[in-house]
Amino acid sequence: MYEKHIxxxxxxxxxxxxxxxxxxxxTEELEKQGIRDKYRLVMGGCPGFCEVGPIIVIYPDEVFYxxxxxEDMAELVETHLIGGEIVERLLYKGPDVEAPARFYDDIPFxxxxxxxxxxxxxxxxxxxxxxxxxxxxxxxxKRALQMEPQAICDEVKDAGLRGRGxxxxxxxxxxxxxxxxxxxxxxxxxxxxEGDPGAFMxxxxxxxxxxxxxxxxxxxxxxxxxxxxxxxxxxxxxxxIRRLKNAIEQAEEYGLIGENILNSGFNFKINIKEGAGxxxxxxxxxxxxxxxxxxGMPRPRPPFPAQVGVFGKPTTxxxxxxxxxxxxxxxxxxxxxxxKVGTEGSKGTxxxxxxxxxxxxxxxxxxxxxxxxxxVYDVGGGIQGGREFKAxxxxxxxxGCIPKDLLHLPIDYDSLTQAGAIMGSGGLVVMDDRTCxxxxxxxxxxxxxxxxxxxxxxxxxxxxxxxxxxxxxxEGEGVPEDLDxxxxxxxxxxxxxxxxxxxxxxxxxxxxxxxxRNEYEEHINENYCQSGICKPLFQYRIxxxxxxxxxxCVRVCPVEAIKGEKKEPHEIDQELCNRCGSCVEKCxxxxxxxxxxxxxxxxxx
Amino acid sequence: xxxxxxxxxxxxxxxKDTPCKDFVDCCLEGPICHDSEECAKKRKAIVEKVTLNExxxxx
Numbered sequence: 049m050y051e052k053h054i055x056x057x058x059x060x061x062x063x064x065x066x067x068x069x070x071x072x073x074x075t076e077e078l079e080k081q082g083i084r085d086k087y088r089l090v091m092g093g094c095p096g097f098c099e100v101g102p103i104i105v106i107y108p109d110e111v112f113y114x115x116x117x118x119e120d121m122a123e124l125v126e127t128h129l130i131g132g133e134i135v136e137r138l139l140y141k142g143p144d145v146e147a148p149a150r151f152y153d154d155i156p157f158x159x160x161x162x163x164x165x166x167x168x169x170x171x172x173x174x175x176x177x178x179x180x181x182x183x184x185x186x187x188x189x190k191r192a193l194q195m196e197p198q199a200i201c202d203e204v205k206d207a208g209l210r211g212r213g214x215x216x217x218x219x220x221x222x223x224x225x226x227x228x229x230x231x232x233x234x235x236x237x238x239x240x241x242e243g244d245p246g247a248f249m250x251x252x253x254x255x256x257x258x259x260x261x262x263x264x265x266x267x268x269x270x271x272x273x274x275x276x277x278x279x280x281x282x283x284x285x286x287x288x289i290r291r292l293k294n295a296i297e298q299a300e301e302y303g304l305i306g307e308n309i310l311n312s313g314f315n316f317k318i319n320i321k322e323g324a325g326x327x328x329x330x331x332x333x334x335x336x337x338x339x340x341x342x343x344g345m346p347r348p349r350p351p352f353p354a355q356v357g358v359f360g361k362p363t364t365x366x367x368x369x370x371x372x373x374x375x376x377x378x379x380x381x382x383x384x385x386x387x388k389v390g391t392e393g394s395k396g397t398x399x400x401x402x403x404x405x406x407x408x409x410x411x412x413x414x415x416x417x418x419x420x421x422x423x424v425y426d427v428g429g430g431i432q433g434g435r436e437f438k439a440x441x442x443x444x445x446x447x448g449c450i451p452k453d454l455l456h457l458p459i460d461y462d463s464l465t466q467a468g469a470i471m472g473s474g475g476l477v478v479m480d481d482r483t484c485x486x487x488x489x490x491x492x493x494x495x496x497x498x499x500x501x502x503x504x505x506x507x508x509x510x511x512x513x514x515x516x517x518x519x520x521x522x523e524g525e526g527v528p529e530d531l532d533x534x535x536x537x538x539x540x541x542x543x544x545x546x547x548x549x550x551x552x553x554x555x556x557x558x559x560x561x562x563x564x565r566n567e568y569e570e571h572i573n574e575n576y577c578q579s580g581i582c583k584p585l586f587q588y589r590i591x592x593x594x595x596x597x598x599x600x601c602v603r604v605c606p607v608e609a610i611k612g613e614k615k616e617p618h619e620i621d622q623e624l625c626n627r628c629g630s631c632v633e634k635c636x637x638x639x640x641x642x643x644x645x646x647x648x649x650x651x652x653x
Numbered sequence: 654x655x656x657x658x659x660x661x662x663x664x665x666x667x668x669k670d671t672p673c674k675d676f677v678d679c680c681l682e683g684p685i686c687h688d689s690e691e692c693a694k695k696r697k698a699i700v701e702k703v704t705l706n707e708x709x710x711x712x
């Protein structure tokens with residue numbers, strides 16, 4: 049028996065900030081002290097709070113250590129493991145807590161979260177099927193094997209589970225279509241082709257709790273009458289793929305995948321298909337083409353995959369997070385329990401990758417219906433540097449921008465759609481008052497334009513024309529008609545593009561025009577970018593009344609554009625200044641102003 | 654018995670080729686097909702080895 053269990057975050061985020069080295073240093077220290085055997089070290093799944101990684105949680109003491117370095121391990125072993133005292137300096141500290149916080153319950157980042165999908169992440173060894181079973185795993189499968197397929201579909205429908213991949217289609221209804229489709233051969237496909245920039249919800253679930261996906265797929269197979277499944281996972285998720293392969297091997301050995309599962313007469317096998325990373329392969333028909341070995345391009349629907357899917361057979365495609373919910377929904381009493389959380393039209397929880405200018409970046413799982421304000425300020429800890437919230441981009445590059453006025457908006461499928469955004473797969477990028485919304489729209493559109501597969505003209509050509517207009521506007525060459533042209537092109541693409549990606553890619557442009565029209569007009573009519581992002585449309589000037597001549601900006605300027613004697617107000621040579629912003633970052637007096645080109649005064653910093 | 658899939662005694666017949674319908678329940682509540690304190694202890698030992706706290710195991 050172990051004295052303590054040391055759960056080290058072994059997900060990609062913490063691995064890249066050094067959790068492997070932490071584990072090595074800890075092991076070395078334990079061996080040096082001759083106490084290695086007393087402790088169980090596990091490279092577990094993601095506890096979500098990536099901002100403060102690498103993270104270690106020690107059980108049963110329930111102590112959360114963060115921002116760890118290899119050199120902290122000796123003290124951790126000496127003081128906590130041997131001495132039984134908590135190492136206070138390694139606990140979570142921040143402006144949102146009065147004293148160093150010891151465990152999840154004390155850390156505001158976790159206070160409004162509810163773990164359904166991430167229930168096992170960070171708690172179990174993701175490479176152990178036994179631990180998954182201890183956490184209630186494969187109970188839903190056992191129950192489903194004793195149910196009629198339509199009864200499973202009905203139960204999932206009654207629970208109110210909607211697809212977490214973007215569109216929010218009711219999962220039970222989708223399963224029912226495949227169940228009713230004729231033919232002996234059907235497939236279940238898990239869409240793990242997470243392509244939104246900054247999104248890593250699916251990766252974390254796959255890395256932290258792979259058996260939940262397998263169980264979800266087998267239950268889906270039973271409900272749909274399918275005997276084979278594919279997990280389509282991008283190849284740049286090597287850890288997720290390794291853990292999935294390990295989980296499949298274990299489930300096969302345990303008789304939970306394969307022939308005659310639990311003596312029920314039901315067979316199911318699971319294959320992994322590694323994708324090459326094209327954004328369009330997240331679109332279901334493109335994904336199916338890619339599984340078949342063809343170029344990943346969407347095709348018109350109907351026929352829908354439930355009728356004609358992979359290899360021409362009826363197929364259900366579910367996203368990773370949707371499938372991870374299935375064991376909770378289908379277990380005994382699970383549907384009722386699941387439906388208790390969320391709103392009337394959006395049940396359960398949603399996992400978000402919280403990124404951008406928020407203090408606490410990372411992964412969070414919150415009940416549907418929580419407001420944007422709660423996510424940004426309570427979970428996210430507010431805006432970095434105490435700046436002002438400006439907007440949040442919900443739903444990735446195909447999503448939309450939600451402004452400050454709508455901070456009270458509940459996060460659910462219907463409210464987000466009404467606001468012009470989408471739930472998408474769960475990316476939330478928070479922006480502060482220094483974000484130029486025209487530039488932001490250009491960024492997201494340039495992403496979708498580059499990733500356009502080129503099959504349909506509206507998306508291929510339309511996004512290119514829209515991007516050209518946005519580039520002109522940000523270079524100070526916009527004309528007043530541009531806004532109408534953008535609007536018209538956007539709606540043409542939405543109405544006529546072949547697939548969901550094309551139909552949603554104008555969303556960032558439409559929502560920024562809808563909520564931040566004044567910024568577009570300022571760019572076009574006044575040649576001015578108030579956020580100081582579009583370089584031809586502003587100048588930096590030093591506020592001589594505030595500058596104390598500390599020379600911090602002089603030292604950091606890469607083009608030697610700032611002149612001035614020590615303790616005397618400095619000045620920027622506009623001919624030399626390349627508006628890189630290094631001086632703004634460095635200035636402690638906030639005396640570098642963003643002004644109109646040619647203007648001496650004005651505006652903010 | 655190191656893992657749940659290992660047989661607790663000759664009475665357990667669960668393998669992938671001869672699957673038992675009660676296998677999943679048996680992991681935490683077993684043995685189900687026979688009475689044996691010793692076999693129950695073997696399962697309990699697997700659980701106790703990795704249990705983080707009293708909330709960890711979900712039956």
